[in-house]
Amino acid sequence: MKSLLVVISLFCFKLLHAQSYNYQHYDVSNGLSGLTVYKIIQDREGFMWFATETGLSRFDGTNFKNFSTADGLPDNEIIDLSIDSKGRMWILPFTNAICYYKDGLFHNQKNDSLLARISLISEPTNIAEGENGELIILDRRQIVIVTPEKKLRIINRLENHLISPYGAVLVENNTISVPVAYGVEHAKFSFLNISEDSFYLSPPEDARQYIWTTSLTSLLKPSLKIFQVGKFLKILQKGKKSYVTVPDNMLGFDLLNDSMLFVNCSDKVLLYNFYQHQYTDTFLLNKVVTNSFLDSEGSYWFATNGYGVYRLASTAFVNYNFVVGGNLLPVYSIAKSNQKLYVGTNRGKVWDINLINNSISANVEVSSPGENRITGIAFYDAKTIVASSSLESLCIFENGKKTRLIKGASGKDLYYDKDQILISTIVGVYKLKFGETISDPAFLTTRTTCSIFFQNDYFIGTLKGLFRTKETNIKDSIFLGEKFPLLTSRISALAKTNHSIWVATYGNGIIEFDGEKILSHYTQANGLSSNMCRDIFVSGGKLWVGTDKGLNEIDLTLNKISNKYTTKDGLSSDIINCIYVENDSVFVGTPYGLTFFSPNAIDKKSIAVLNVNKIASKDSVWLAYADSFTLKPSDNKFYIDYACVSFKSNGNIHYYYRLVGLDNEWHNTKETSINYPSLPPGNYQFQLYAVNAFGKKSNEVKISFSIESFFYQKAWFLTIVCILGILIVWYFVSRRIKKIRAEQNDKLRTQKRLTELEQLAFRAQMNPHFIFNCLNSIQQYIFSKSALEANKFITDFSSLIRQTLDLSAKKNISLAEEIRYISTYLSLEHTRFDKSFDYSINIDGNLNTEEIFLPPLLMQPFVENAIRHGIRNLNNREGVINIDFSLAGDYLVYQLTDNGIGIEGSLKLRGKNVIEHQSKGMTLIQKRIEALNEESSKSIEMAIDYLDISQKKGTKVILRLPVYI
Missing domain, CATH: 2.60.40.10 (Immunoglobulins)
Known part of the structure; x- marks a missing residue:
């Protein structure tokens, strides 16, 4: 395994030069303005510009934007482009005019005052920039120099002869040098050296051998000068001179950088390396290349005559073509043995690539009519095992002799593992062990697509999904799709790691399965380039997935898709039929041959x-x-x-x-x-x-x-509107408030009047009640006493009546008046009850009884209850009534105590004597207090309890009245 990487590294140079590259092609179908392209340039913003015969095109990597005379160009045929230090892109059309592009606008002789002053005799051939900012414009008959002060200097004659500039310009040491021809029929050639205030000639050595046509065949820079001299390029670099042989069909050359030169020919492009002093690569065969360019990402661009533009993103991708009868054969299977790579193509052919000398030859052939794809290749000892889609489904080749093992089954996949080979066919899976014969399919006698041996089980892919067969019972197969719906898609390939198998589906992405559960699933949703997967290959912790939209590299340690490769990177096709990977070498079979690349050799430099x-x-x-x-x-x-x-x-x-x-x-x-x-x-x-x-x-x-x-x-308008709005709202709100207040005052006045009437009603109820009780007492007194005493009682009673009538007519009375009234009442009752009780009225010394006011007749009912329901029913002792007036903060405190039978005892007596008049005094006084509280911010408080709580004897009444009442 390791030897392959060493061999590929040693012979990569030969391999690359023996094969072709894959180019990205742009023409009018992609948006390019024309098929004949004269010049390629990249501006400061990174855009690529193309000068074509039918307009100017700008490319951003995704879309073309085309410009024509309608946008401001002087002519639609553009010959040359150049960019100066100010970022202006100068455009040289095929007419005697000039313009430049900057900041989205075309400046021409119609809309630019400086350009309008420049009159060209013929079409411009070059524009250059001097060291001091001069603009040097050449046409075929004159030199125009525009100074930084925007003055024009025109040179068109030399020694009374017209000159003919060749288009090259050298700016060095504050001198502008232009190669020119002058004299009769332009027979003489020399450098015209132009300084600030003069110019002079300096003919070069071997001047008559120089070939001057355009700036395409000459390069003049302070550190590098290149001339075409006969069949050579004369190179003067840093004081050293060298000569390079050029092909007869050279059209011109382009400098890539200080070390490389593109030589453009009518049938190819040659790459010359200054340091190696030789041509090191060949590009774009059979195309007329007019200009070559190296962009800021390291991609090569080639302008052609009639075929648009080609881009080579990377030389790391190399394509192998297998051609029979002028037809390019697709690749369907790849295998490796020793230092040879075996490639199965259409037409039943197996090719081998010698990785040492980079030679390609046809190895074996499975004869069969029709297309006959080679679907699998394996090796056993010196034998080559080949599966194909023909009638001869499985053949073994040994020493040039072919042995046919399976016939008429149309093989779809071949899997080799240790001592057995599984071949998946349209009639089932055959199992081959060397030394044994094959008769019928070993298991799953249906149309199969692939198979693999994993953890002592066989896994078989079909159009329906994935099946599993136990090695111990190969007659029975389990359809895994019943338990795992993801495994019901068409299976296109299988591969395995130590712990799982990877299932490539034709429509449902990639599935990782360990035999018991699904571990992971990759689809377009999580980064896969397509769900239509055609082949997979596991190598070095990476899973390579071939789809119908490119190649995917999945890092199994990180569980993520790390890279994607398509035709735009260098593949010959996005449809990946088969994959073989070893170390850092990747081989990919496509409908357009075999592509080799090394991921580590790909220049991933990019711009954004x-x-x-x-x-x-x-x-x-x-x-x-x-x-x-x-x-x-x-x-x-x-x-x-x-x-x-x-x-x-x-x-x-x-x-x-x-x-x-x-x-x-x-x-x-x-x-x-x-x-x-x-x-x-x-x-x-x-x-x-x-x-x-x-x-x-x-x-x-x-x-x-x-x-x-x-x-x-605006703020001022909104401020005015807000102020007006506030004023209007304030006006209506204030009117509403006034109305509400008026209505409220009316309600208050009405409520106050009702309260006063209610008070009068309460007092009106109390007066007859009190009079009734007094008359009842007089009656009893007459029956029990003498007439003289009765007369005195009647006199006292009449005085009390007068006080009652007088006080009840008032809203408020003074405390002194209330005390006199209570004293008169107590005196009268004391007489009536034969002095059977004693009483006292105590006034706090801090009280000014004349300045404190309170509602009239508010305290008398409590005194009456104390006498009639408290001390009246005492049998063995005299009654005592004490009345105290004191001040507690803002409240007048009225406290009445008696030693009578108490509340509970009084209630018992009332219950026994139903005919006894039931006093309404307490009910009336409670309602009166409630009415008074409704119209006052401070309430009158009343509390009634036993004087002796433990014995439930006597009564204590506390009344708290606000002093301002």
Whole structure:
């Protein structure tokens, strides 16, 4: 195994030169403006430009953009291109005019005042730049020099003779040297040396042998000068002189770098190496090449006469062609033995490639009419085993002798493992052990596509899916698709590692299976180039997958797709029929032959240069990058056209963008334009960058722009509108508030009046109640006392009545009035009950009874209850009633205590004597307090409890009244 890599490394030079490369071809079907291309150049932004016979083309790696006279070119046939130090691309058309391209615009003699002053006699042949910024323009009859001060200097005669510049220009030591012919019929040849204020001639040695046609056959640089002298190229490099033989059909040459030179011929391109002093490679056979170019990614470009443009991305890919009768044969199987690679093609042929001397020869042939594909190759000792799609399905070749083992089965795949060979056919799987004969298929007698031996079991692929057969019982097969739906697809190939088998399907990607469960699954969704897999190969921790859209390399240690290869990288076709890999050598069979490459030899250098082609709004267009601008309110569209130049990416470029001010999230697209049709006023920044197929990030584009507001969206207008709105709202709200307040005041007045009426009603209820009780007492008093005492009682009673009537008419009375009233009432009751109780009224010294006001007749009902329901029913002791007035903060505290029978005892007596008049005083006073609380911010508080809680004797009443009432 290791010897193969050594041999390939030693003889890679011969192998590469013996075979052809695979080129990417561009013509009018891809968008190129013409098939005849004269010049290729790459500008500072990375774009490739092509001068053609029918216009100018620019290529970004994905799309072509073509320019013609309608865009500003003086003529549609463009002969040459060059770029100066200011980034201007000078365009030399096939007419006596000149123009240049910069920042998206063509500057010509109609729209540029400087160019309008330049009058050419014939078509221009070259444009060069002097050391001091001079512009040197040559046509076939004159030299035009444009100074940095934009002055014109024209040289068209020498010694009274017309001159004919040859198109080459040398700028060295502040001198411009131009090879010219002059004299009668231009017989003389010399260098015309032009300084700032003079010019002179300096004929070179062997001048008459020089062949001067155009700048294509001469190169003049300070460190390198190349002339065609006869059949040689004379090279003067760093003071050393050398000669190179050139073919008779040379059209010109192009310098790639300081070490390599392309020699363009009418049937090929030769690569000359200055250091090796020899031609080292040949490109593009049988094409007329007019210009060759090396781009910044290391790709070779070739302009042709009549066939468009060819690009060679890498010389690491080499193609082997197998031709019979002028027909290129497709490759279907690859195998290796010793230092030979065996290749099975159509027409029943097996070819061998000697990896030492790089020779190709036909090895064996399976005779059969029709196409007859060689579907498998294996080796055993000195025997070559070949499976084919012909009637002779399996043959063994030994010493030129063919032995046919299977006939009429049409082999689809051949698997060799240790001492057995499995051949999958349209009638089942045959099992061959050397020394034994084959009669019938060993197992699964149906159409099979491939088979493999893994962990003592046979796994067989069919059009229906994957089957499993035990080695101990090959008569019975298990269809794995019943348990694993992924294994119901058409199986195209099988391969194995130590722990699993890999199943290639024709429509469902790649599946890893260990015999019991599915371990992994690769499809287009997770990076596979196509779900249509045709072949797989395991080598060195890598799984190689051939699809109908290229080759995939899967790193099994990292479980990811690490690389993809297509025709754009160098493969001869994207349809991969078969694969063979050993060490760092990859061989791929396609419908167009065999391709060899070494992944480590591929130059993965790439560029990712992001350019803005156009920015547009509704009313304006910018044909180049504009980092900031302002748009009118109605001009609120933002459109941008862009491209990332990365030729090796072959269009596989992802763009990431966002519009800050509208959306801060990054979005991903493969489109090369973005359109925001209608944006609201505001400040925005559009941000964009690209990532090429190799993961390289481009430069980031940032475009800041503003969209102005309409006058009705501006701050001053909105401020005025807001102020007016606030005033209008304030006006209507204030009117509403006034109305609500008026309605509220009316409600309050009504409520107050109702409360007052309610108070009067309560007092009106209390007055007859009190009078009734007093009259009842007088009646009892008359019956039990003398007339004289009754008369006195009536006099006192009439005084109490007058006080009651007087006080009840008032809304509020003073505390002094309330105390006098209670004293009169207590005195009267004390007399009526034969002085059977004692009473006292105590007033805190801090109280000013004349300045404290309270509702009238509020305290009398509590005194009445104390007498009638408390002390009246005492049998063995005298009653005592104490009334205390005190001040607690903002409250007047009225406390009444009696030593009567208590609340519970009073209730028992009431229950026994149902005919006794039930006092309504407490009910009325409670309702009155509730009414007073509704119209006051501070409430009247009332509490009634036993005087002696443990014995439930006596009663204590506490009344707290706000002092301002």
